[in-house]
Amino acid sequence: MTTTAVEASTAAYVEEAAVQVGAEREPQRYMQPFRATQTRTTIAVADAVDEQGNQIRVVGSSEPRLRAAQRAMLKPGEVEAKGNGHAEVTVLDHLRVNNLSIRSIGASRPVCANCNVAIESFGIKAATPLKLPKEYLFIKK
Numbered sequence: 001m002t003t004t005a006v007e008a009s010t011a012a013y014v015e016e017a018a019v020q021v022g023a024e025r026e027p028q029r030y031m032q033p034f035r036a037t038q039t040r041t042t043i044a045v046a047d048a049v050d051e052q053g054n055q056i057r058v059v060g061s062s063e064p065r066l067r068a069a070q071r072a073m074l075k076p077g078e079v080e081a082k083g084n085g086h087a088e089v090t091v092l093d094h095l096r097v098n099n100l101s102i103r104s105i106g107a108s109r110p111v112c113a114n115c116n117v118a119i120e121s122f123g124i125k126a127a128t129p130l131k132l133p134k135e136y137l138f139i140k141k
């Protein structure tokens with residue numbers, strides 16, 4: 001495949017994943033309450049299913065837990081993931097500990113390389129854009 005074909009299929013995959021579960025749009029919803037939260041922290045949202053087949057949406061922050069206003073936004077079927085580190089890893093840890101099968105994950109800011117490796121270890125691709133390494137941007141010019 002050419003680079004353009006790879007990019008096109010990646011974009012199509014991301015779009016499809018987002019359409020299927022809404023993980024691409026959801027992180028932004030949790031960022032609404034605080035302007036500072038929006039610029040300094042990351043929110044990650046994953047759609048998953050439990051062992052009984054129930055759909056669960058897991059929401060985590062780059063802060064140790066969601067802020068009160070964000071917790072107040074959680075709807076039935078949505079749970080908070082707590083923990084230190086990047087939002088994506090906090091959410092992935094919650095999935096692993098609770099035996100949830102991931103379907104999609106997205107974040108409110110570009111996904112870093114480490115989180116991307118963690119996401120791919122679950123056999124899926126991030127539903128939202130990746131933060132590209134500087135070398136890659138340089139090569140692209």
Ligand SMILES: [Zn+2]
Pocket residue numbers: 086087088111112113114115116
């Ligand atoms: Zn990260």
